[in-house]
Amino acid sequence: MLKIIDKYILKRYLGTFIVMLLMFIPIGIVIDVSEKVNKMIEHKVPFGQIARYYLDFTIYFANLLFPIFLFLSVIWFTSKLANNTEIIAILSSGISFSRFLRPYIIGATIVSFLALIMTIFLVPSASAGFKNFRYTYLNNSGREGMRENSDVFRQISKDEYIFVSNYQEVSKMAFNFSMEKFEGDKLKYKLIASRIKWNQKDSTYTIYNYNKRKVGAFGDIIESGEAKDTVFKFDLEDLTPVVYIAETLPITELNKFIDKERARGSSNINVYLVVLYKKYSIPVSAFILTIIAVSVSSMKRRGGMGVNLAIGIILAFAFVFLDKIFGVLAEKSTAPPLLAVWIPNIVFGALAIYLLRNAKR
Structure with missing residues (x-):
């Protein structure tokens, strides 16, 4: 019976996450097309270039926003389980809350592994295509603006x-x-x-x-x-340009490039290190956000799923806010890049432990 429950929860975990991606990425593409279509027509951009741009757009933003999508999808389907009293039935059968978490951790492992593979092998190429297309065709200030910004x-x-x-x-x-x-x-x-x-x-x-x-x-x-x-x-x-190259180099080339820049005494070394460390910190966040999402949404609330989703949205954007703030802090100050990149995971990891203990009670 336990294996059936594991498969059931794991299927809901991965299925809801995929549906969330398939829902929001097309919305993002439609919004981007509506904003950029005039410039594309003005510059007579070939259809093949546009198609490649939106493929790169999909990979780039799926990687950028995947923690939010994962967090909200886990809250969504776990809240449905709680509202349908399925979680109460599972725990009443003698299964501990820690055992109940097992399929969630398996799902987080799968998502983290795929995110890491995508970050190492797919995102650098997609980032290069995405940024080059914008520099070439979509910069609001034209050629002079591109020169100033790059x-x-x-x-x-x-x-x-x-x-x-x-x-x-x-x-x-x-x-x-x-x-x-x-x-x-x-x-x-x-x-x-x-x-x-x-x-x-x-x-x-x-x-x-x-x-x-x-x-x-x-x-x-x-x-x-x-x-x-x-x-x-x-x-x-x-x-x-500094950020441009850091985001477009595969992991092995990025490590060599950082070593070369460090030997030169480059003043931009922190920018490269932030990009490198985020390749590893973002997949780890899948475990932390999964535990927080389950802890928040596993109990049945008077306000129903709406309350859980509201809490989830606030926490998700708080995570993104911390991630951006400390990323910029590491790039623009003498703060250690490794610590700055991992602070959001450390803070939310402590929050996950606290919420998990309360949820078990």
């Missing part, structure tokens, strides 16, 4: 710096490129170009409308031209 200023060695604006992933091209080399506080070399393009075939760069200046003790050497193929010591990823 400027990259990066130190690539002890005494060398690069700057670009409006990096485009599809064409592997960036605009307003400049590179400077110093000796102490004195400028020794400067290169500027209107565009720089990565050539994957031979791992070179092409610079367009360039001007190169070498500062000498007895005079400067100046070179200019329309186009030139050259080799630089920096990587293609160095031309990409």
